[in-house]
Amino acid sequence: MTTLKDVARKAKVSLATASYVINGSDLISQPTKDKVLFAAKELGYRPNGNAKNLKKNKNEIIGLFLSGFTGPFFGELLEGIQDTVIEKGYEMVVCASDDKHRLLMERYVDGAIILNYHIKDELLNYLASDKFPIVVLDREIENPFIKQITLPNSLGVEHSVNHLVELGHKRIGFITGSEESYDGEMRLKGFKKTLSQRGLIYREIDLIRADFTETSGLLSMKTYLDEHEEYPTAFISANDEMAMGAIKAVQQKGLQVPDDIAFVGYDDIDLSKHFHPPLSTVRVQKKLWGITAAETLFKMLDKETGFEVEDIPIEFIPRSSSLKGGERDSG
Amino acid sequence: MTTLKDVARKAKVSLATASYVINGSDLISQPTKDKVLFAAKELGYRPNGNAKNLKKNKNEIIGLFLSGFTGPFFGELLEGIQDTVIEKGYEMVVCASDDKHRLLMERYVDGAIILNYHIKDELLNYLASDKFPIVVLDREIENPFIKQITLPNSLGVEHSVNHLVELGHKRIGFITGSEESYDGEMRLKGFKKTLSQRGLIYREIDLIRADFTETSGLLSMKTYLDEHEEYPTAFISANDEMAMGAIKAVQQKGLQVPDDIAFVGYDDIDLSKHFHPPLSTVRVQKKLWGITAAETLFKMLDKETGFEVEDIPIEFIPRSSSLKGGERDSG
DNA sequence: TAGTTTAATTGAAACGTTTCAATTGAAAGT
DNA sequence: ACTTTCAATTGAAACGTTTCAATTAAACTA
Structure with missing residues (x-):
């Protein structure tokens, strides 16, 4: 060479x-x-990048560490990070790993953004330092060199529950994904909390566990309907994809949405407003989430201090999947 | 440190x-x-990975270079590559870039898989060598150190056209995505070719350009129907997502699928068989695509020679979105 | 006992850069 | 004519490893 x-x-x-x-x-x-x-x-x-970076003692690369390449992670979030990173003259690499985490260990990157439940808090605490700042998107952790940028999940679901309660629903079910998802678990937690705040009881039997995909939402709702005589008058789903799948299952069963069962999703993905019926949901600005994460990381790299991380705003979007005739106002 | x-x-x-x-x-x-x-x-x-790799003269990382993080790329393909790479004891990083391509230039990776139309053939020819093999997924290129693993796109669409022609369709439209997608353009090419083989004429007016998302399929089909009095009796879409969007637009217009307009998609994504009506499509084993790409790259790294790259198999899956009552046989 | 094998440890060069400090040579200042 | 200034170039050390070849010490062998 x-x-x-x-x-x-x-x-x-x-x-x-x-x-x-x-x-x-x-x-x-x-x-x-x-x-x-x-x-x-x-x-x-x-x-030769290795020689260069060895000498300069920095790589100008930041790493995004995911647990896998499927799932609800891609798209906007990655774009937000990528844009910010490029703007700073850095590169971003994304990688998925479940045990070795070599790229994280061996200083290939100058900073890391973590959304990977395989990576233990212990490892992050070991790695994080002055020279190697970390931003976590999927946990809470106490460390001066680790900042967390988490979504206001609980608050979002609180809006959804309140919306449904105000429409008169008394028995509300929840569709969630894998337990490994921090956001999913936080949404479920917010659901339970708000239910009890509003004087309703949480029933284990009305919790459906799917895996965040539309297909899984469809299949598990189908199973649920086959196995239960009685069911909630409304479901909240931990994301929009599963809500859409579940709505299809309900419709295929000959039931009406929202009249027989109302639905509220989460995320407000592109498709939700075009869905039939348009899906009530909580809008999350995932791109902003990515931007915020990357900007925070760069502030840490620049040794900026004492800054506050802003919350990622959310907004409840009522649509026809939960609003019956007279209540309906938007599409 | x-x-x-x-x-x-x-x-x-x-x-x-x-x-x-x-x-x-x-x-x-x-x-x-x-x-x-x-x-x-x-x-x-x-x-210190830099020092180590400098000395050993290899990084044991392979890079996947994408044009962006949205689009039809994720999921299975990445999983296939990732699994293979891990099995070989390597790591995979994925990155998107549109001008600098620093990670590619500065030898951070021992080999590359390219699915990024921003990267010019010229650059790849410059980079590829004995020590730095490349696999391309999105173009044809003549170089002893570059192998191409492309999908049999044209063949897949040929099946779709034949299927529709045999059902008696005489005017068939096509829904495609961005011109920047190699696969998309090859599918369109196969469409034109097969149409003429079957003695039908290709009409520019029946080509709908969307962007591979379900939303874009829905919106552009809606526009199409609003602007045209007459329309084809069948559409082939360059992927399943757009087909589903388009079907929704047709249904929202009060028309029946497949009776008024039949649809055939491409890819056979998970959701297609659960769609209403279940979507006829061409099954593509994207995970196998990824595995093949990665294995080919490793063979090149191991200096294996004279091996043949197997085609990625495809299979036409007829379902109700194109089969009327009597013809129907599967779900 | 002296010679030989074996196991454990080490010294030092090399990998390909960057960058400080030193050198050169010419132009400018007096 | 002699110093000073400046621009252009260069020598050499350093970055943190790996690994060959050499060394040491202990354990056999005959």
């Missing part, structure tokens, strides 16, 4: 000069620059 | 010994191992 030394030799300059040219220093005269650049092109020179 | 030298000093052994211990060599006696490991833990030692 061609090294900078080869380039220098070919251009008949010193290694130092070649390095300055490659890095665009303006100490070097134009003729010399041309010679070096020409030699580099001729030889097909590519800088 | 703690270095191996610090660990060695604390354990009162040489740097070489410390290195052997950290790397699990069995040349070292147990008591020495214990001393070193203890010191490493005490000091919170983390290996």
Whole structure:
């Protein structure tokens, strides 16, 4: 492989000069620059990132660590992070791992954003430092070098429950995903809490566990309806996809939404307003979540201190999946 | 930051010994191992990947380069690659970039899988070598160090067209996504080709351009129906999501699927068989695609030669979105 | 006992850069 | 003509590892 030394030799300059040219220093005269650049092109020179980063002691890469590549994570959140990272002149890499976490351990990245339940708090506490700040999206953790940017999940579900209670619902079910999802569990927690605040009782029997996909929502609601004679007059789902699946199951059973069963989702994904019936939901600005996470990480890298992380705003969006005829106001 | 030298000093052994211990060599006696490991833990030692990789001249990371984090790419494909990479003891990183491609340029990865139309053929030809093999998923390119693993897109659409022609359809429309998608364009190409093979004519007016999302399928079909008095009796979509969106638009217009307009999708995503009506489609094993891509890359890294890359199999799945009453056979 | 094998440890070079400090040579100032 | 200034270039150390070859010490062998 061609090294900078080869380039220098070919251009008949010193290694130092070649390095300055490659890095665009303006100490070097134009003729010399041309010679070096020409030699580099001729030889097909590519800088060795490892050598460079070893010397400079930074990689200008930040890492996003996910538990996997399926699930409700992609899209806006990643875009938000990516945009911010690029704007700062850094690169972002995303990786998924469940045991070794080599990329995290061996300092390939200058900072990390974590959304991966496989990674233990203990490991994060071990890794986080002055030089290696971490932002977590999926847990709460007490450490000066770790900041958490979590969604106001509980608050969102509180809106949903209140909405349904005000419409007169007395028995409300909940559709959740895997227990490994922090957001999912927090939404469920908010559900239980608000139910009791409003004087309703939480029934284990009305909790449906699916896996955040539309298909799983459809299948598990189908099963639920087959196995139960009586059911809630409303369900809240931990995300929109499962709500849509569940609504399909209900409709396929010949029941009406919202008349027989009302539904409220979570996230306000693109499709929700076009769904039939349009889905009541809680809007979450996931892109803003990503932006906030990345900006926080950069503040930590810049040793900024004493800043406050703003909450990610949410908004309840009532639509026809929970509003009957007269109550309906929007689509 | 703690270095191996610090660990060695604390354990009162040489740097070489410390290195052997950290790397699990069995040349070292147990008591020495214990001393070193203890010191490493005490000091919170983390290996420096840059130094290590510089010396070893390999990173054991392969990179997947995407054009962005939205779109039809995620899920199975990534899982297939990830599983294979992990099995080989490597790590995978995924990154998206549109101009600098630093991670690609500066040898952070030992090989690359490309699904990113922003990256020019020219750059790939420049980069690919003996030591740096590349697999492309989104183009055809002639280079001994670049292998292409493309889907049999044209063949899949050929099945769809034949199916519809045999059902008597004479005017068939097509819903496609962005021109930047290789797969999308190949599907469209296969559509045009098969149409003419079957003696039908391709009409520009019956080509709907959306962006691969369900929402875009819905909106653009809605627009299409509003603006046209007459329309095809069948549509083929470049993916299932857009087909579902389009079907919803048709149904919202009060028309019947498949009686007024029949639909065939592409990909056979999870949801297609549960859709109402179940969607005819072409099954593509995207996970196998990912596995094949990664395995091919590893063969190149291992300097295996003369192997043939198998095609990714496809299968036409007829369902009710194109089969009327009597013809129907599956769900 | 002296020679040979084996196991455990170590010294030092190398990987490919960056960058400080030093050197050169020419132009400018007096 | 002699110093000073400045721009351009260079030598060399350093970054944190790995690993070859060499060394030491202990354990056999005949």
